Amino acid sequence: MNLGRVAAIVGMGDAYADEDHRKDPLQLASEATYAALRDASICKSDIQALFTGRAPWADRRPQWNNIFASHLQLPVRLSSEITMHGAGVNAMLGYAAQAIATGLAEYVLCVQSDATPLFIDTVAVGAATDADPQFEYPYGPTIPALYAQIACRYMHEFGVTEEDFARVAVQHQAWGVHHPKAAKRRFGPITVETVLASPYVATPLRRWMCATWGPGGTAGAFIVTSAARAPSHRAAVYIRGFGSCTTHEYLTERMGLRQSSFRLGALPNLTTSGLAQASSDAYRMAGLTPEDVDIVELSGNFSHTVMIALEDLGFCEKGKAVELVRSGRLAPGGDLPLDTNGGWLSFGQPGISCAVDPIVEAVRQLRGEALGLQVKAPTVALTHGAGGMFACHSVTILERG
């Protein structure tokens, strides 16, 4: 069975919160879910399976999927948190397709929300989760300092410069200024000089090269059903391919990984990610190639991970993303629109739902309903979820019906 032909998103709902309109993760997820149900023209009782990603930072109770199902008074026969760090948020669409394919459910609800900046002291956020508590965390790393180890190698191996990292931030901001919910919209357009004048957080990463917090809260909910039922709903978006790959938990463990049958480059390294394998699996399932992709919505937490992701997604050779960035193809008006809501660098990350925001943006773009800049009639969107220390990756390829 080709899982790239069995399922479609037939309802989508999104929700947003900020300091003036405070909502917690349960409220955001409820609002998005009912918007998705209305969009699909189905009832809550039509849902037979529920997937979420990992528990929101702003409501960290374990088994949040069950808490939310209970909150909705929604008995289901299949439910789980899909937790490959944040990548599981993207992977839940693939799990929904599998539930449809096996006949376990006719309608599946996939939902994720978070509102970290509204409920957590983000100034005090550190690397306690993503650093090895024995061999890394005692040295005092921040998350940027851990990701900077990858950036330092990437610059060294491929001759990439801080100016190149700055260009990535400038292009994201060029999209973000048009999106009403983008956290950095208020700063307006920026230049390479703006980025290079911002302070180092952890060398070689400056503030504008790092994902920002906010908006205060977001949620995305998707109703997935069979391709056979899809045409009876409005504006179906087909799940054409998906793939995931996780390679490690801590950075030091990645350096200890010396062999794998996956496409991880010459091991050990920090500059080829599991996304290379995940995307290859997704393209094969979809019967598509990178040339068929019209828009790309990444989980790009830093300038350099955006560049590495573009390579591992097959849009250019390893080490050549710098040419793609310099070409302008990724910016507004280009032929390979990237992170059209501003991405994590400009739209921002509200918590775990940062991995659902790219899917919301992809579905809106495919339907011609973008909140920010609308790309002209895209047909195929590639969405990416990432999590942990560039450790877990998931790709879902969507196609307009």
Next chain:
Amino acid sequence: MELEPGEDAPATNRFPVPRRTLDAEPYWHGVRERRLLFQRCQACRGAVFPPRSVCPLCEGGHPLEWADSRGRGEIYSFSTVMRPPAPVWRARAPYTLGIVHLDEDYYMFSEILGPPAAIAIGRRVRAVFPEREVLLPAFELDQP
């Protein structure tokens, strides 16, 4: 502060102590004696770090044995922390954290001591054990 979502940093004014695993007890015993230990597989002879109970490099779940590292290696990657994670680190900042490729062919995350401008990929380093609140191995630059 513009960081990726993570856990709340411990609201404490003490440096964090390593969360020791049973597999790593000999490593920490070595650190107390100012020795840097690592593991080798009894079957494939590969160097293994961080410590574990079976070899992950070859098939068959072979046991590992402990060996002394010479504590010499070269810098694989590094970053100088300008915005420390918690108040306790501020007096020490900026400080440089990096990945060191030990001559026995394994990799460690550690602190690299020395002026940030002198730190570069490929620079030779040696293990040291600075007298601090929490005893951890670090690396200092060899003289050029």
